[in-house]
Amino acid sequence: MTTPTKPVTSGSLLIAWQLRDKNVLIVGGGEVAAGRLEIVLGADARVTLIAPSEDLHKTIREIVDTNDRVTYHDRLFEGPEDLVGVDMALTAIDDVEESRRICEMARTRHIPINCADIPPSCDFYFGSQIRRGPLQILVSTDGNGPKIAHLIRRRIENVLPDDVEQTVLNVGRLRAKLRKRAPGVGGMLGKRRMGWMIKVSTQWSLEELAALDDLMMEKLLDEGWEKNAVPNDQAQALAASNA
Amino acid sequence: MTTPTKPVTSGSLLIAWQLRDKNVLIVGGGEVAAGRLEIVLGADARVTLIAPSEDLHKTIREIVDTNDRVTYHDRLFEGPEDLVGVDMALTAIDDVEESRRICEMARTRHIPINCADIPPSCDFYFGSQIRRGPLQILVSTDGNGPKIAHLIRRRIENVLPDDVEQTVLNVGRLRAKLRKRAPGVGGMLGKRRMGWMIKVSTQWSLEELAALDDLMMEKLLDEGWEKNAVPNDQAQALAASNA
The missing domain is CATH 3.40.50.720 (NAD(P)-binding Rossmann-like Domain)
Structure with a gap:
């Protein structure tokens, strides 16, 4: 038996570098x-x-x-x-x-x-990447093998819902609509906004979030945010708004 | 219906920044x-x-x-x-x-x-991160919602084998052992080495790779690399070496 080989480094700092117009x-x-x-x-x-x-x-x-x-x-x-x-x-x-x-x-x-x-x-490496619109995922194995990074990436790709890009975009749109209804930076309102968004994002599945359209979002804000509640799922939100 | 809100930026460059001794x-x-x-x-x-x-x-x-x-x-x-x-x-x-x-x-x-x-x-953002030893994964939603990044991260964590850290370390060790048996940079030998590592990494499951110990690696190199073959799985590699 030999001693396990020490990796070249023990870790990198994974970051999302901003290159817009750079x-x-x-x-x-x-x-x-x-x-x-x-x-x-x-x-x-x-x-x-x-x-x-x-x-x-x-x-x-x-x-x-x-x-x-x-x-x-x-x-x-x-x-x-x-x-x-x-x-x-x-x-x-x-x-x-x-x-x-x-x-x-x-x-x-x-x-x-x-x-x-x-x-x-190199100051930085690229690793193995997934891109689905605004969703980006980086897999790095710290030099232990590019192929194994690809395999792990493939396993991740298999578990991402087909419409995950829409999920991410919709959450961004819902946040923007909420900020329009309840504007202002920080403070109690900011905390309430954040808390409500967290509840929606956790109670609803990624797939349900992907299925939201603009009309649904407005209903969700009417029936949820305005009444300080979060419908448990899409069906409940629609039922409430049609009642 | 309103126009979908445009995200703040349309993407980042996800990179593994090298900070060792910086x-x-x-x-x-x-x-x-x-x-x-x-x-x-x-x-x-x-x-x-x-x-x-x-x-x-x-x-x-x-x-x-x-x-x-x-x-x-x-x-x-x-x-x-x-x-x-x-x-x-x-x-x-x-x-x-x-x-x-x-x-x-x-x-x-x-x-x-x-x-x-x-x-x-900011020149860069941190996003939502997973770390399992040398394996690092970054999830970025380009400002569409930190919570949704966490949810996607959790879904990824659920699909990673418990011993995925060992898989990555073992692939790194196997590569190092192979380079020791067949040293040299680039050329035909480098290509053969890379090709063989790719075959092993793709034919074997992440879980099988995680279970490799030093003795198994040496047997795999004896029965695989030396004979220009890749046993289909661990069991076959062991059977061949015990025959």
Whole structure:
């Protein structure tokens, strides 16, 4: 028997980074770069992509041609001037030495960087991801095996209701409607609002929440919020409003 | 019927941030600060916590007394000098104006910051988290409702095998053992290693992988890797090795 191998690190900080209108630099034009491009565009970033056009991945070419949030330069990375105004940098090139060089430049400028295939040079990793509209899930195994992260991700996907995206959107809409009915920040009202939302979210199933439409939401607010109650389920809420 | 409310942003970039031996500043000493302290220590950070001792949360007091990775200052945040050498900053104080001021100072210094309760000031959010040893899962609903993130998290927790932590650790150990038997970076051997690990991880259930011990791993490598095969399951691997 041998001693269990110690993992490289014992944990990461999992966070939802805000990229809206931030400038992301991607160096590289292959398959990995294409995946990175899609994922950062999904977080509303503005992207500058630097890669010679000879080897540009089909997906990148399509996005560059149609998405005005992407600026494309048909050339190699040139130097520090390519990092001016950059909020986050990603490299996905075969040249390990060049990737390390870019990493060092970014680090001295406090620009967070991920270098594909060079874990020790990375400020962050991507892990295995699920996206269903506003719902995002990240699975990280701390370097113990990307495949096992995929398997766990698949198990999670199997347990998410098909309409979970609608559940999340509806809860957001219900909250917004409630804040409109009972406006104001903090205080007793804020607490009552939060308490009521928690009750609805816990008493109703994810599937029931997904089935709410605008009319139902208004009824739920009339019969629930206004009367300081929470109908146990959708059927009860509808019955009450039709009584 | 009204138009659906547009979410605040349409997405975040979910990432596993590397904090090992990085310096994290936490300003605040209440319950939220206590939670932040635990989560960044779980990512192997070094922490400086600034908060007057009068209102220090019990958990923080305990950690400060026992964990030598935490430096505690019994005072209020003073100014830019408190940000020197800081890699990430977190505020969790009731004073919104002071929190915004710290946020601005951090931003001009390119220090990533999260200000509790002031979403627009945050570079990143924490979302709802699951941790089972090296396995970490983040659920983010993009501001549509923290409670719904908790509910989805609970549904995920229910579907994770009890010993999923062991599954992840074992896959990491098996990979390390394989790299020891067949060392070298990249090339054909690297591809064969990766292919074999993928086969084992997909053909075996998470539960079977969790049950592997060191002896079993060696047998699996003898009967599988060495013979360029993957036993369909644990029972078959054991039977082959005992034949």
